[in-house]
Amino acid sequence: MKRSPSAQRQARRIHRWLVPIAAAPLLLTAISGSLYSLLLEQGIDAFWLLKIHTGSFGWINLQSFYPGLLGVLTVVITASGVTLLIKPRS
Secondary structure: OOOOHHHHHHHHHHHHHHHHHHHHHHHHHHHHHHHHHHHHHOOOOOHHHHHHHOOEEOOEEOOOOHHHHHHHHHHHHHHHHHHHHOOOOO
């Protein structure tokens, strides 16, 4: 199937829109988990970082579905990026 230049532009536009939305919780999880581990090695138990890492943001508690959300976001962004890498047939 041949993809038109406008379809390719639309796919790139959607990908550019999705990446920041998906990257924010993924980066937050990676940073809070790494920082918690580093602080714990220094003898500092920053339990609040662990709460953020698992999806508890104060009065917003997403812990019940946060891991699933992270998984879905990873798959969506990966699939979106792979579709941009696939070259249309000439």
